[in-house]
Amino acid sequence: MAFNLAEALSSIVTQADAADWRAAIRLAGDGLVLGGATTDAYTDEMIDAVEKHGPYIVIAPGIALAHSRPSPAVLTGGLSWVSLATPVEFGNKANDPVNLVIGLAAVDHDAHLTVMRALAGVLADSSAMERLTAATSPDDVRAVLRGLASVA
Amino acid sequence: MKIVAVCGMGIGTSVLLKMNAEKVLAKLGIDADVEAADMGVARGAAQTAEIVLTSQELAEELGDVPAEVIIINNFFDLEEITEKLTAAVE
Numbered sequence A: 001m002a003f004n005l006a007e008a009l010s011s012i013v014t015q016a017d018a019a020d021w022r023a024a025i026r027l028a029g030d031g032l033v034l035g036g037a038t039t040d041a042y043t044d045e046m047i048d049a050v051e052k053h054g055p056y057i058v059i060a061p062g063i064a065l066a067h068s069r070p071s072p073a074v075l076t077g078g079l080s081w082v083s084l085a086t087p088v089e090f091g092n093k094a095n096d097p098v099n100l101v102i103g104l105a106a107v108d109h110d111a112h113l114t115v116m117r118a119l120a121g122v123l124a125d126s127s128a129m130e131r132l133t134a135a136t137s138p139d140d141v142r143a144v145l146r147g148l149a150s151v152a
Numbered sequence B: 001m002k003i004v005a006v007c008g009m010g011i012g013t014s015v016l017l018k019m020n021a022e023k024v025l026a027k028l029g030i031d032a033d034v035e036a037a038d039m040g041v042a043r044g045a046a047q048t049a050e051i052v053l054t055s056q057e058l059a060e061e062l063g064d065v066p067a068e069v070i071i072i073n074n075f076f077d078l079e080e081i082t083e084k085l086t087a088a089v090e
Helices: A021-034 A040-053 A113-123 A126-134 A138-146 B013-028 B039-045 B056-062 B078-089
Strands: A009-016 A058-060 A063-067 A078-088 A098-105 B002-007 B033-038 B051-054 B068-071
Touching: A009 A021, A009 A138, A021 A040, A021 A063, A021 A078, A021 A098, A040 A063, A040 B056, A058 B013, A063 B013, A098 A126, A113 A126, A113 B013, A126 A138, B002 B013, B002 B039, B002 B056, B013 B033, B013 B051, B013 B078, B033 B039, B039 B056, B051 B056, B051 B078, B056 B068, B068 B078
Parallel strands: A009 A078, A063 A098, B002 B033, B002 B051, B051 B068
Antiparallel strands: A058 A063, A078 A098
């Protein structure tokens, strides 16, 4: 079955306000919790990961992939989407400031590969990304995603 | 050729990096095995790999390994990955 990222997003928040990178990750974590994917402990784990390993989760200009490892705080795989009204500094020299935080939770190292492939396809599409980061409602985000080619 | 894509957790950024590196390698016609790994696994895997792909922050954390460490800034910039991999392979 064709798979579209729109179906994988357990929560979408657009043009959110975050005071700093911790607040931005917390919004992505709240989205995972709301979507039933994780407990609040996973949000803390995502923040701890950046404190421990640095802001490497800012994987491309303006985009942070907040995540931690599979843990008891992960109930099921999930993906949350938070676009920020005002970009936030994560401390990543090459790719700051961040205006999109994607929260990722996975139960193991393989289960989420279809989701990751779809995500990679979307994040590599710069014209789609422009429309996605400008979107002002969750419906807008889903509409743009549904308009993109699905991953088989 | 063995290549390791490293991230802190082994489920997120390294998986994306692996996918994009495989695209680039296929285009370049290079036969390579790309493995996604977290920092702990990577320290071991980097002993036998020829190339390590990672970010600036994690390269510093990984420290000295026998493999050639390539730092990728934009994980979705296939041109950047192509350029750096080509330079490393030659």
